[in-house]
Amino acid sequence: xxxxxxxxxxxxxxxxxxxxxxxxxxxxxxxxxxxxxxxxxxxxxxxxxxxxxxxxxxxxxxxxxxxxxxxxxxxxxxxxxxxxxxxxxxxxxxxxxxxxxxxxxxxxxxxxxxxxxxxxxxxxxxxxxxxxxxxxxxxxxxxxxxxxxxxxxxxxxxxxxxxxxxxxxxxxxxxxxxxxxxxxxxxxxxxxxxxxxxxxxxxxxxxxxxxxxxxxxxxxxxxxxxxxxxxxxxxxxxxxxxxxxxxxxxxxxxxxxxxxxxxxxxxxxxxxxxxxxxxxxxxxxxxxxxxxxxxxxxxxxxxxxxxxxxxxxxxxxxxxxxxxxxxxxxxxxxxxxxxxxxxxxxxxxxxxxxxxxxxxxxxxxxxxxxxxxxxxxxxxxxxxxxxxxxxxxxxxxxxxxxxxxxxxxxxxxxxx
Numbered sequence: 001x002x003x004x005x006x007x008x009x010x011x012x013x014x015x016x017x018x019x020x021x022x023x024x025x026x027x028x029x030x031x032x033x034x035x036x037x038x039x040x041x042x043x044x045x046x047x048x049x050x051x052x053x054x055x056x057x058x059x060x061x062x063x064x065x066x067x068x069x070x071x072x073x074x075x076x077x078x079x080x081x082x083x084x085x086x087x088x089x090x091x092x093x094x095x096x097x098x099x100x101x102x103x104x105x106x107x108x109x110x111x112x113x114x115x116x117x118x119x120x121x122x123x124x125x126x127x128x129x130x131x132x133x134x135x136x137x138x139x140x141x142x143x144x145x146x147x148x149x150x151x152x153x154x155x156x157x158x159x160x161x162x163x164x165x166x167x168x169x170x171x172x173x174x175x176x177x178x179x180x181x182x183x184x185x186x187x188x189x190x191x192x193x194x195x196x197x198x199x200x201x202x203x204x205x206x207x208x209x210x211x212x213x214x215x216x217x218x219x220x221x222x223x224x225x226x227x228x229x230x231x232x233x234x235x236x237x238x239x240x241x242x243x244x245x246x247x248x249x250x251x252x253x254x255x256x257x258x259x260x261x262x263x264x265x266x267x268x269x270x271x272x273x274x275x276x277x278x279x280x281x282x283x284x285x286x287x288x289x290x291x292x293x294x295x296x297x298x299x300x301x302x303x304x305x306x307x308x309x310x311x312x313x314x315x316x317x318x319x320x321x322x323x324x325x326x327x328x329x330x331x332x333x334x335x336x337x338x339x340x341x342x343x344x345x346x347x348x349x350x351x352x353x354x355x356x357x358x359x360x361x362x363x364x365x366x367x368x369x370x371x372x373x374x375x376x377x378x379x380x381x382x383x384x385x386x387x388x389x390x391x392x393x394x395x396x397x398x399x400x401x402x403x404x405x406x407x408x409x410x411x412x413x414x415x416x
Contacts, residue, residue, distance in 0.1 A: 006094050019085045019100040020056060022067060026107055035060050056103045067103030075102050196330035197370055198337045207345045207396045211337040211370070217274060224298040229270030231296065233258060243276070249351045250335075251276045254342055271342050274301070275335060281305055282331040282356045287321040309334075332356050332366050340372075340396050349374075350391040364392070371400025 020039065029035070035058045042053040058065040068074050077083075085100040125133070135143045204210045217225075235243075235255065244252050254272045259265040277292055284291070287310050292302050309331050310321035323331075335356065339347035353363035367374060372394040 004093070017098065019087075019098045020103060021083065021085060021100050022056065022058070022103045022105050024065065024105045035065075054101070054103075056105070058105055064108045065105040066108050067105040069101060069103065075104050077102060196326060197333045197366075200370070202371065202400050204398070207398055208341070210396060210398070210400070211340065213341050216334060216338050216341070217271070221300055221304060222270060224300045225270040225273055226266075228273045228296050228298065229266055232273045232276075233265060233269035248276055248279050248355055250339065250348065250355050251279065253348070253351065254339075268342060271338055275338055275342075277301065277305065278309075278331050278335050278338075279355045281309055281323060282328050282335075282358075285323060287323060328356070328358060329362065329366060332358055332363060333370065336363075336366060336370065336372075336394065340394075345396040347394050348391055349394050360392070367394040368401075368403045370394075371396075371402065373397045373401055 038057045038059070040055040040057070042050045044050040053070045054068070056067045058067075083100040083102060084097050086095045086097050088095045132147055135147050139147070198211050199215045201210055201212070232255065240252055240255060243255075251272050254268060254275070258268050273295070277295065277297060281287065281291070287306060289302075291297070291305070306321050309323065309327050311324050311327060313320050313322050332352070335352060336347055336349075339352065349363050349367060350360070353360050356363075364374065373396070375393050375395065376390045
């Protein structure tokens with residue numbers, strides 16, 4: 001026979017009279033006798049936000065569990081709806097219905113920061129950190145990916161500072177403070193064009209090893225210029241005159257002084273063809289894929305020129321290769337290094353700066369940055385009047401020359 005029971009609702013209940021329902025995040029509880037429960041409330045009864053805060057602690061021999069009705073780890077369902085639990089009195093067969101609140105019990109691992117510490121740290125967050133936390137919670141997928149990428153590329157300032165300090169101390173111990181100060185003075189005295197020079201080895205035994213030929217033309221690139229070099233060596237006087245009219249006097253001078261036969265003639269002709277491409281590259285602003293096709297430029301040389309002496313820019317929805325001002329300085333430096341190998345470590349700066357379309361002052365700065373010795377050499381112009389002119393020559397002599405930076409001091413005008 002079924003037994004009937006009646007429900008009794010307890011209306012006059014305080015906040016402390018709520019029944020407690022717990023759930024464990026890592027599984028179900030088998031034996032409740034192994035846990036000791038403690039219930040805590042906030043002592044600040046005047047604060048309307050803190051007076052309802054409760055904390056439930058369950059301790060066992062192996063692990064402790066903590067549940068809160070506030071903070072990020074609390075259950076949001078306590079604020080969205082009300083929960084009730086029935087307690088049946090078997091003697092009177094009356095079930096009392098009490099208000100209840102749920103606690104999510106999470107294990108506490110020793111050594112981890114608590115929720116209160118995290119809450120106290122949140123008050124010290126910067127504006128950037130607060131924005132990042134909002135992106136984590138409510139941001140779009142694109143914003144979250146950008147946040148993750150920025151955090152992966154970010155280096156801790158403390159770690160970076162300690163690493164820099166350690167490296168600085170080790171360098172100072174090895175070289176000494178005075179030697180480092182001298183190196184800083186020498187570095188500051190160098191011009192800004194030094195960033196675009198070929199790799200330099202100032203401690204080399206011979207002038208040919210200061211600026212290596214392999215750094216200008218690799219063996220693979222040099223072999224690719226075989227056919228182009230043969231055509232350059234077989235040019236007729238009329239074809240040489242066309243190159244002269246085109247403003248490439250440096251190339252014509254090298255072709256006029258070609259050795260008659262042997263490996264030296266092939267080397268000079270191949271270098272002259274590469275020099276011709278560099279001069280034509282410096283005169284243009286935008287470089288296309290068709291550059292050098294009329295001259296028979298190999299594909300590997302075209303790729304080298306595009307990657308080494310141009311800058312990629314985005315214009316009108318297209319990627320363009322542009323020869324910027326700094327890249328023209330780089331072309332001038334590599335042309336000068338190539339001419340040094342072609343002319344027994346001596347090059348004519350006057351002809352080169354005219355062919356490249358740069359000023360003589362800029363060309364001299366490049367030569368000084370490379371540590372070359374500058375001299376004046378008298379020659380005769382190609383005009384009909386036969387007037388004499390002084391061409392500036394640059395020679396590579398060991399040890400390299402270290403020029404001091406010239407600082408102009410302007411005098412103030414007197415006010416009458």
